[in-house]
Amino acid sequence: MLSTKSLRDRRKAGSRVAIIHQDSYGSRLDSRLVEGLRLFDLNLRGKTVLLKPNLVESIPGREVNTNPRLVGSAATAFLALGAKTVLVGEGPGHQRDTLLVLAETGLERELQERGIRFVDLNRDDLMKVALQTQFTGLEFLWLPRTVLASDFVVSMPKVKTHHWAGVTLSMKNLFGVVPGVVYGWPKNPLHWRGIDRSILDINAAVPPHFVIADGIVGMEGNGPLHGSPRNLGRIVLADDPVAADFVCMRLMGLNPLRVNYLAQAAEFLGNGTTDRIVQLGEPMLAPQEPFVVLPEFAHLRI
Amino acid sequence: MISSFARYERQRLARCRLLDELLRRQLPAGGGWSHRGAQFGTEPTALALLALHSASIALKDGIAPLIAHQGAEGLWAAVGDGDGINFWATALAVNTLSILGTNPATYIESIRALVRLRPVEGSWLVSLKFRFLDRHVQFDPRKYGWPWVPDTVSWVAPTAMTLIALERAKSRGIVGGSELQRRLRLGTEMLIDRACPGGGWNAGNAVVYGVPLRPHIDTTAAALAALRPRYGLPIVRHSLRCLLRNSACPSPYSLAWMILAADAYKDGGMDISPAINSARDHLTSLVEDPRTIEDTSTIALAALALGSEPINNPFEVEG
Numbered sequence: 001m002l003s004t005k006s007l008r009d010r011r012k013a014g015s016r017v018a019i020i021h022q023d024s025y026g027s028r029l030d031s032r033l034v035e036g037l038r039l040f041d042l043n044l045r046g047k048t049v050l051l052k053p054n055l056v057e058s059i060p061g062r063e064v065n066t067n068p069r070l071v072g073s074a075a076t077a078f079l080a081l082g083a084k085t086v087l088v089g090e091g092p093g094h095q096r097d098t099l100l101v102l103a104e105t106g107l108e109r110e111l112q113e114r115g116i117r118f119v120d121l122n123r124d125d126l127m128k129v130a131l132q133t134q135f136t137g138l139e140f141l142w143l144p145r146t147v148l149a150s151d152f153v154v155s156m157p158k159v160k161t162h163h164w165a166g167v168t169l170s171m172k173n174l175f176g177v178v179p180g181v182v183y184g185w186p187k188n189p190l191h192w193r194g195i196d197r198s199i200l201d202i203n204a205a206v207p208p209h210f211v212i213a214d215g216i217v218g219m220e221g222n223g224p225l226h227g228s229p230r231n232l233g234r235i236v237l238a239d240d241p242v243a244a245d246f247v248c249m250r251l252m253g254l255n256p257l258r259v260n261y262l263a264q265a266a267e268f269l270g271n272g273t274t275d276r277i278v279q280l281g282e283p284m285l286a287p288q289e290p291f292v293v294l295p296e297f298a299h300l301r302i
Numbered sequence: 303m304i305s306s307f308a309r310y311e312r313q314r315l316a317r318c319r320l321l322d323e324l325l326r327r328q329l330p331a332g333g334g335w336s337h338r339g340a341q342f343g344t345e346p347t348a349l350a351l352l353a354l355h356s357a358s359i360a361l362k363d364g365i366a367p368l369i370a371h372q373g374a375e376g377l378w379a380a381v382g383d384g385d386g387i388n389f390w391a392t393a394l395a396v397n398t399l400s401i402l403g404t405n406p407a408t409y410i411e412s413i414r415a416l417v418r419l420r421p422v423e424g425s426w427l428v429s430l431k432f433r434f435l436d437r438h439v440q441f442d443p444r445k446y447g448w449p450w451v452p453d454t455v456s457w458v459a460p461t462a463m464t465l466i467a468l469e470r471a472k473s474r475g476i477v478g479g480s481e482l483q484r485r486l487r488l489g490t491e492m493l494i495d496r497a498c499p500g501g502g503w504n505a506g507n508a509v510v511y512g513v514p515l516r517p518h519i520d521t522t523a524a525a526l527a528a529l530r531p532r533y534g535l536p537i538v539r540h541s542l543r544c545l546l547r548n549s550a551c552p553s554p555y556s557l558a559w560m561i562l563a564a565d566a567y568k569d570g571g572m573d574i575s576p577a578i579n580s581a582r583d584h585l586t587s588l589v590e591d592p593r594t595i596e597d598t599s600t601i602a603l604a605a606l607a608l609g610s611e612p613i614n615n616p617f618e619v620e621g
Contacts, residue, residue: 059516094505096459097520099597100553123597125339126381142381145339163438163511181337181345182380182388184450184457185505192422192454226513294511 004267007133010207015240015271016040017247018281022216023233025069033070033077033212036237039280042152042210044083050150051075051088052121052208054158054173056224057095058104063229065101066158066214068110070235074156074212075116089146091121091176093186098122119146122180133204135197135264136190142182147206155208155241159218159234159248161227165195166259166297167252168224169245170211170238174202196261203241203269211244212237215251220291230291242270243277253290254300309583313608316586320605321357323592324350327601332363334371334382338596342371342382344391348398349602355402356606356614365404368395376412389448392416393463397470401616406476413477416464417485421449421456428455440509447492456489457506458496462524465489466617469531473620490532493525497537501544517541519548519556523563527617530566542567546574549581554588554595557581558603565607566618582608 020036022029051074053066075086088111095101098120102108111118124144131140147153157173165172175198178187190198213236221227234251238244242265249256256262256272266272290301327335327350334347347367354361371382378395380388392412399409422428423443432443447461468486471477498508502517503525509515522545529538546564551557561581564574589595589604606616 057516057518094507095518096505097518097553097556099600100519100551100556103552120338120597123337123343123599125336125341181343182386182451184388184390184454185459186457188449188454188457189451222511222513225515226511 004264007268009268011268011271011276012240014276014278015238015243016278016280017236017238017240017243019247019251019279019284020235020237020281021233022235023231025067025216029069029073030076033073033235034080036235036281037077037081040237040239042081044078044081044152046082046084047151048085048087048149049078049083049152049154050147051086051154051156052173052176053088053090053107053156054168054176055090055092055101055105055107057092057101059225062226063158063217063219064225065105066156067216068105068107070212070214070216071107071156072110072114072116074154075111075114083152087117087119087146087150089119089121089124089144089177091144091178091180093175093180096122096180096185119144121146121177124179126179126182129205131201131205133201135200136193138193138201141202141205142179143206144177144179147177152210153206153208154210154212156212156214159213159215159232159236159252161220161223161291161293161297163222163224163294164191165199165261166293166300167245167249167254169248170208170213170241171199171203171245171261171265174199174206174208177206178202196264199261200264200269203265207269208241210237210239211241213244213248215248218252218291220293222294228292232287237281240270242266242272246272247277247284250284250286253287253302254293255302258300309579313582313586314610316589317357317605317608320589320592320601320608321354321359323601324353324598324605325359327598329367332361332367334367335598337598342367343598344368344371344378344380344382344388344395346598346602348394349599349606352398352401352616353602353605356609356616365399365402368398369408372412375415376409377415387452388450389416389419390450390460390463393448393460393467397463397467397616400467400470400474400476410476413468413471416448416468417477417482419448421446422453423455438511439507441506442495445488445491445495447489456492458493458503458521459505459524461489461492462521462528465493465528466619469619490529493529494532494535494537497541501537501541503541517544519545519551520559523556523559524617526563527566528619530619533567533570539572542572542574546577549577550584552588554585554604555597555600557585557588558600558607561585561607562603562613562615562617565613565615568612
């Protein structure tokens, strides 16, 4: 692990997390999300909001991607709360044909019905952004102009286990803002620099302002593609990605401090300790059975 | 049933609209093309030049935008004002310049750099690691192709495009020698090694944690185009049959790739015409209004795929 001692402490005095009980992607989703977001009293008036879901590819019978209904509901909710514009953007890491993923997952239709524009972050105009942290040793990252120009970036991960990173939540989800056109499919330079280190550098460069984590149906086991669906029945909202991921992991019955990048992020990027996280909405209840993890990640279980 | 003439006319008109849109999207001062905004992109520029060339549309600036962005050692970055090297972009640029009849002196250094390039698994230490220690992804690191960027492992798309570019250069007598032959052989073996168990290719991970992954249409198409000289191999014929099942694909990018790859096999003995005709009809519908397609590469690929038959196919391996 690299030392985070020399890094500027960017943690808020307190972060807020809300856990919302929601069993399905049914009709009450829009209203539940608006209710949940209102707990945060966000000032979105006149702002451009970018929703960044986790789209990998469509595999029949697998809960791989952030559910399109949740993305659509979030878009509608942010517009209802005063946002000037809501965009949805993603740059899938394996499938080069982003629009095919969009069509096959059903997100294209969902967004069309709601009049929301999608941006392929793999092929956006790019800007060179100097990194303020040096976990990967990279001096800069090329990042999409759409992400950098947005006032309010919302990471919308699927709550999943991940066979390389342990879990993929709101921070790992930011891999999708790194453009494939420069870094390839998959974004292999980041793998060689270390997934944990890359997650830290990316999140320090473009920290999301908010998180809506899809834990209604998550994935356990051999995620992020071939794990089994796991009904968690929760949406996690947070104004701090580190706090969001800590809470999501506890909901999964896993110990966030045993994920390197989360333990390090909690030292400078966001809050992980309960004394600095204000719990809104429903109380946190860990599952009776923790999420199934691959043997390599057995140490994550509480 | 659409008559042949009506079908041909629909496709011709769709292609005209695509080409018009490409001309409209040219960056100011002959600066090439962007993926979807205002920034030069090597891929969209190369594909746009190929599409316009296939329709015999001459440009005042010709290949200048592509040449202007050629970097050190003759290599290209993915985006123009970006630094860094991208081998997919380089192979695409070399293939384009070759097809456009550019003086080989312009890109001979690029070809030599591609031949010299080793992905990280080309080093014995990394190769040993992947052979004996890290077996979560099943592949043979002794069979390597080309990576997207330096200091990473080889992947299907850049390997396929580099094979296409190098085979063309070889067949035109621009480059030769034993090292070229060795790299062509290794790259071909790498593609065959990385094929998905059920046929086709994805980015390059066929089996991960013991689970076979699904192929993707566009990478399957690129790999098949590169492997045209290996039509006799069962995995190639089987993958072609798998690819031909995708003529109803909802995305024009993948569909255009499918048509171009399948077209390269038109003389291969398999009856591919029904699938290609169906795919061209469907593609024509999908690109009805090219202004709604953000990605310029998709527009260029669709224009190439809807070319009058026989298609002037830039991804058909010569030789």
